[in-house]
Amino acid sequence: MLKKIDETKKLGWGVALVGLLIIATPWLLPVCEGLLELVSGKTVPMRCHWTAQAEILLGCLVTVVGLLLAFSMEKETYRKLSLVVLVLGIIVILTPIYFLPTCMSPDMACNLGTKPALILLGGITLLFGLIGSRPEKTSTQE
Amino acid sequence: MDSIGISHLVLQNIRRKPYRAVVIALCVAVASGSLFFATILLRGVQNSLTVGQARLGADIIVVPEGHEISAQEAFITGEATSFMMSGDVVMQILELPSIEKLSEQVFVQTLTNASCCIGEFFLVGYNPDTDFTISPWLATNINNQEFGPFDVIAGDRILLRQGDSVVFYGTTFNILGVLEKTGMGIDRTIYVPMEGLRVMIEDSATLAEKTLEISPTEISSVMIRVQKDSDILDVAEQIESKVQGVQVFTASQLNQAVGDQIKGVTGTILGITIVIWVMSLFMIGLIFSLIVNERKRELGLLRAMGATEKFVFRLVLSEASLLTGLGGLIGILTSGIVLISFSRLIIKRLGIPFLSPNPMEIILLTVGIMILSLITGILASLQPAISSSRMEPYEAVRQGE
Numbered sequence: 323m324l325k326k327i328d329e330t331k332k333l334g335w336g337v338a339l340v341g342l343l344i345i346a347t348p349w350l351l352p353v354c355e356g357l358l359e360l361v362s363g364k365t366v367p368m369r370c371h372w373t374a375q376a377e378i379l380l381g382c383l384v385t386v387v388g389l390l391l392a393f394s395m396e397k398e399t400y401r402k403l404s405l406v407v408l409v410l411g412i413i414v415i416l417t418p419i420y421f422l423p424t425c426m427s428p429d430m431a432c433n434l435g436t437k438p439a440l441i442l443l444g445g446i447t448l449l450f451g452l453i454g455s456r457p458e459k460t461s462t463q464e
Numbered sequence: 465m466d467s468i469g470i471s472h473l474v475l476q477n478i479r480r481k482p483y484r485a486v487v488i489a490l491c492v493a494v495a496s497g498s499l500f501f502a503t504i505l506l507r508g509v510q511n512s513l514t515v516g517q518a519r520l521g522a523d524i525i526v527v528p529e530g531h532e533i534s535a536q537e538a539f540i541t542g543e544a545t546s547f548m549m550s551g552d553v554v555m556q557i558l559e560l561p562s563i564e565k566l567s568e569q570v571f572v573q574t575l576t577n578a579s580c581c582i583g584e585f586f587l588v589g590y591n592p593d594t595d596f597t598i599s600p601w602l603a604t605n606i607n608n609q610e611f612g613p614f615d616v617i618a619g620d621r622i623l624l625r626q627g628d629s630v631v632f633y634g635t636t637f638n639i640l641g642v643l644e645k646t647g648m649g650i651d652r653t654i655y656v657p658m659e660g661l662r663v664m665i666e667d668s669a670t671l672a673e674k675t676l677e678i679s680p681t682e683i684s685s686v687m688i689r690v691q692k693d694s695d696i697l698d699v700a701e702q703i704e705s706k707v708q709g710v711q712v713f714t715a716s717q718l719n720q721a722v723g724d725q726i727k728g729v730t731g732t733i734l735g736i737t738i739v740i741w742v743m744s745l746f747m748i749g750l751i752f753s754l755i756v757n758e759r760k761r762e763l764g765l766l767r768a769m770g771a772t773e774k775f776v777f778r779l780v781l782s783e784a785s786l787l788t789g790l791g792g793l794i795g796i797l798t799s800g801i802v803l804i805s806f807s808r809l810i811i812k813r814l815g816i817p818f819l820s821p822n823p824m825e826i827i828l829l830t831v832g833i834m835i836l837s838l839i840t841g842i843l844a845s846l847q848p849a850i851s852s853s854r855m856e857p858y859e860a861v862r863q864g865e
Contacts, residue, residue: 351809427623429652434812438805 330454336394337407337450341385344414344443348374351435352423371423371430375442376417384410384447391454401455408451409450414444470775474783477759478676485787488751491744492791492840495737496833497799502733503829504803505810509726510766512647512817513719519646520689521596524714525697526557526703532711535685540620542652542819543587544573548682549709556707557686562694567594570661571684572676574632574654586653587632587662597687598655605641613660615640619651634671635664646820726816741840748844752784756848763852764860777853784845785838792837796830805840 353370360366387410389401418424418440424432478485520539527535527551537543554568570589590598598617616637618624628639638657645651656664668676690699700712754762763776805811811818821829 366629394505429621429812435806438809438846442801 330394331392332448333454334388334390334394335387335406337391337401337447339386340450341383341388341442342361344381344447345378347381347436347439347443348378349438351431353432353436354430361447367420367434370418370430370436373418373422373424373432374436376422379412379415380410380417384414395405397458404451404454406451408448408455411444411446411448411451414447415441416444424461449453467525468777470782473779474786476756478784478787484632484751484755488748488784488787489791489794491740491747492788493795493798494644494838495740495744495795496792496837497795498733499836500663500739500796500799500829501803502737504788504826505733505816505818506726506730506801507821507825507829508647508818509722509816511821512819513722515819516646516648516650516817517715517719518777519597519601519643519648519650519824520687520715521600521689522704522715523690523700524688524700524712525718526553526686526688526707526710526712527562527684529709529711532713536718537649537815538586539649539718540722541815542586542621542649544652546571546573547684548678550578551681551682553683553707553710554686554726557688559701560699560702560706562690562691562699564691565594565689567591568683569597569685569687570658570678570682572661572665586649587656588653589656590703591658593688596689601643602641609641610831613657613663614638614813615657616660617655618642619650619653620645622654624654631670633664633674633676635660635667637785639692645819646817648817652686662860677759722816725814729814745840745844748784748788748841749847752780752845752848755783755850760852760855760863764855764857764863767855767857768861773853776855778847780845781842784849785841788837788841792834796833796836800842 353374354368356368357365384407387403387406390405391400394400395402413421418432418437424430424437427433453459479538523706524533525539528547529757531547532546534543534545534547538545546841551568554566557563557566568591571589574585574587574591592599602611602616615633616630616639616799618639622642624630624639624642626639626641630637632654637660638655643650657844662680665678665680668674688699688703690696696714696716700714703712704712739750763779766776766779767773807818807820
């Protein structure tokens with residue numbers, strides 16, 4: 323039982339750390355800086371700016387769920403929170419690809435650094451979610 | 465029976481001391497990952513230079529004085545640039561012996577808000593009558609298809625495909641085809657027939673946001689192929705001494721420039737890798753000596769229960785090689801993931817050309833590094849394995865108490 327709690331805590335802190343890295347990614351590997359001029363003359367940020375904003379929000383969610391995992395004591399809560407982590411991981415991966423895609427040109431800053439980093443971190447989040455939500459082995463001893 | 469017993473015992477030992485197992489695996493993971501990374505980087509650069517040089521086709525490149533570096537960067541990374549010299553240079557070079565073929569080019573940078581793409585691209589005007597850079601590709605891929613002055617060829621990294629239209633400086637061009645990837649500057653270049661480029665330059669005054677100030681007789685570079693059996697460096701020196709206001713570099717000097725650039729980086733990584741590997745060897749050897757000392761009683765009991773010397777020897781070696789093998793695999797996988805995810809960023813920051821090695825090379829490299837990792841475990845634990853297998857069971861049990 324104590325070993326299991328210890329594992330939960332480690333996983334939770336791991337998820338929280340990955341969440342912080344997701345938040346930090348747009349600063350460490352910034353998206354494109356330029357502004358786009360519309361036909362009306364108005365300038366707007368490039369679309370990868372919104373990708374970064376969305377990923378910061380997702381990073382906050384991942385961090386919070388990670389902290390909840392670290393302090394959860396109930397087996398069932400732990401499993402459900404791990405499923406949430408799994409889903410968040412999938413969303414983190416899909417956001418720069420599908421939901422709020424980055425710029426088209428593969429040589430733009432957002433595609434060189436930000437996007438691959440977020441996909442990688444999303445993959446790690448997904449992995450943690452899978453580990454935490456796996457069915458428990460029935461054992462005669464604890 | 466023996467092998468089942470060994471694997472069960474090895475896994476049990478690893479589970480008992482997981483942090484120690486992680487440390488051993490991590491040392492080898494760092495070394496193997498660095499080696500994999502440095503080797504792939506080096507091979508990728510060499511690959512790109514071979515393919516790129518073949519595509520370029522020129523032995524010597526002549527550019528205006530003071531523009532050698534920017535010209536080299538344009539060829540290596542596709543960094544758009546534009547410089548001009550008088551077209552009279554062509555006639556002066558033709559007077560020299562040993563010139564087999566010669567073709568002039570004009571370099572133009574696109575505007576940052578060109579209709580196709582964000583960022584500057586490199587337009588290269590070529591003479592279809594004398595060119596030998598793009599013409600071989602045209603001959604192979606376009607066959608007898610007629611093409612006009614506004615039919616252009618795009619590099620692989622430009623987001624344009626065959627049949628697309630694109631506007632540069634107010635003039636519309638059609639994409640005739642896309643070149644194969646080379647990993648060099650050619651991938652970010654658009655080759656435009658000289659006639660079309662000159663029309664674009666002239667019409668830029670009325671059609672484009674920015675007027676191109678390029679005279680019809682000006683050129684940016686001259687690509688030269690020397691006669692067989694001629695000394696390329698000799699010819700290059702002749703050109704530099706006889707033709708005023710130009711700088712000359714050879715294709716091999718271009719390779720040299722890239723080679724020097726990459727040598728520093730890969731040399732450092734390889735140096736660090738060797739140091740880490742040697743240190744890992746000693747550290748793992750030390751750890752296994754301590755492990756064997758710590759488990760004297762256990763090993764003595766195993767011997768007393770009928771395990772042979774060979775069994776104990778294999779037990780220690782198996783544990784070491786499993787951990788180092790796992791470390792090697794983790795290092796290669798981590799390095800591979802980093803390379804796949806961030807290759808474009810790394811290439812851009814280092815300013816090097818890169819074309820991924822073929823899959824067989826990568827597989828052979830992986831196998832080689834895995835073998836090296838296993839050998840590290842075996843070598844490091846050899847002495848402890850020998851000494852533990854030779855222990856007298858009774859003495860081992862007594863000393864272990």
